[in-house]
Amino acid sequence: MRAVICGAGVIGASIAYFLTRRGVKPIIVERTGIACAASGKSGGFLARHWCDGTPSQQLARHSFDLHAQLAGDSREDWGYRRVTTYGGSGSARTQTRHTSQNPIGWVSAQIDVGQQLGSTEDTAQVHPALFTTAMMRAAQSQGAELRIGTVTGVKQAAGRVSGVEVDGALIEADAVIIAMGPWSILAAAWLRLPAVYGLKGHSLVFETGAAIPPEALFLEFHEAGGAVQSPEFFPRPDGTIYVCAISSDNPLPIHPAAVTPDPGAIERLERICAAVSPALASADIVARQACFRPIARDGLPLIGRVPGVTGAYIATGHSVWGILNAPATGEAMAELILDRATRRVDLAPFDPGRLKPLDPARLRFGAA
């Protein structure tokens, strides 16, 4: 089988990994670089039960377990570890010192960490760029080929895919998988696909030096101007802390390398971090960045066959859970492509055919 995967984010890399485990040697076409977008700039937080009661429950639970298996089976280290997860609140305005002892030692006294949201039984983390790169490296060691280039079209003949157009040249294929994150919306011009949107988020990575305990923190934080933010803090085993917050609906640029933070967003996030933790107020910042979560109209991923064209598939729209759900998505896609059915995860809730296809005339992008 000649399979071409479009996009080398965590979803494309995981599909490549599971296809190569089944003996297929896919070509992965990536415009900019492995994990250059959300897959390299996300938190990498994993929770086994936080999708319970939604159509993603089975996908998330199985994927959480697969993360543990993959980390256990590999000699590579991508920062996988179990974490204890807390929730709390704080404000830039109040200088109230909480009398009760915070369970977390690295936050300031004005932060009230009142709730434990998860334990080492059911919450964990990875370094997402390292995880994505490791999946891709493992696939490449089994014959997958990474090509840097821009996918510009999907070709079909007699109701079947025949190949992918990359910078105007054709790569022949029997199976084509669209995994371009929010840029999967481009594929609506080539195939009958629903819209995929991009929701922008900002993040910082602090170099704190000393190892920080494996404690993830989700806060409700009131900024001085009155706005309420929901910053998330993920200390990593490499002596850094990743923090994200401040979403915006600024448009997706057509080139992944053109994504930059909104004016003022990074400064706001730096102020929040300085108020939350003295360890962050004095730490060097090693990354100031923004990225886009891919989201379908109903908030559920699009994973499955593209209606009407044999051999065309899509896997995107994972929103805030793309790192968590990548292994189960990769495994399910490999099963769907090779066995025509999935074993562990029912993909019916994620069928791309459930949503109306986008009219290509409505495609819109931001500058660059």
Ligand SMILES: Cc1cc2nc3c(=O)[nH]c(=O)nc-3n(C[C@H](O)[C@H](O)[C@H](O)COP(=O)(O)OP(=O)(O)OC[C@H]3O[C@@H](n4cnc5c(N)ncnc54)[C@H](O)[C@@H]3O)c2cc1C
């Ligand atoms: C701030 C933030 C924090 C997050 N935190 C978490 C978290 O803690 N846990 C979690 O599970 N998820 C988290 N997520 C969500 C997760 O990061 C995403 O769901 C996931 O990374 C999406 O992966 P992807 O492979 O679908 O897309 P992407 O990572 O966007 O990859 C798409 C790839 O396609 C390439 N591409 C684009 N156009 C073309 C083209 N024409 N030709 C070839 N290649 C192309 C791009 O260059 C890119 O490499 C977070 C997201 C954000 C924004």
